[in-house]
Amino acid sequence: MSETIVKEKWILLGAGRGLGLSFSSLVKRCYPEIELFIASRSINGFDFSKTDLFEFYAEKIVEFDADRVFYFAGGGPYGPFSKFEWKDHLWSLNVTFGFPAYLLNYLGKNNPKIRQMIFIGSAIAESQPDPHAGMYCASKHALKGLVESLKKEGYPIALTLFSPGYMNTAMLPKAAWPREKSRVDEPEAVAQQLLQLVINTASS
């Protein structure tokens, strides 16, 4: 089973901390032969809120010649919608949806050999209202809509939407109710589920 992926090259986008960091640590531990390229603001200086750099980032991603591309980045302001400036909402839209959508368009035209693209959705925010996180919620709905539509239209790369529940990362506010009700998974456990999903996909 592992034979199928050990010689692969994977790109982990937005994996500086949280789930992405747990996933990169797990892959390095379980499959040290897999070549990784990791990019986020703190690693290699990729900032997916900067729309003027979308094309540059997409070119770098193609240059790495990866087998699988993972997109972990996401987020947005938390609080009443009108309390924040438009630039804050735009940041959320671009990081959570804009860059992955751009990348899908770019790789659909310039696809080298990528076998699979994996996007991190949200079991809650992609299909339910998320009060005080409106633009994040709208962006996750959009991501799900786009990925599921492209799958149905026969997009040339295999697409996977992996949608975890609440996780114990910096993204979840300290006083959030899921923490108080112990409804929060550790990112290491979710990273295990994601790796297993990819292994299953690769060997099917």
Ligand SMILES: NC(=O)c1ccc[n+]([C@@H]2O[C@H](COP(=O)([O-])OP(=O)(O)OC[C@H]3O[C@@H](n4cnc5c(N)ncnc54)[C@H](OP(=O)(O)O)[C@@H]3O)[C@@H](O)[C@H]2O)c1
């Ligand atoms: N936490 C939850 O309860 C939860 C639930 C469901 C789904 N999710 C989803 O899971 C994914 C990972 O979230 P997390 O909980 O691990 O959150 P996190 O700890 O806040 O991590 C966010 C990740 O995105 C990267 N990132 C943020 N802004 C970026 C930007 N402008 N450009 C490039 N990279 C950026 C960060 O790396 P740098 O700081 O290095 O840029 C970091 O690795 C997200 O898509 C999130 O929506 C989270």
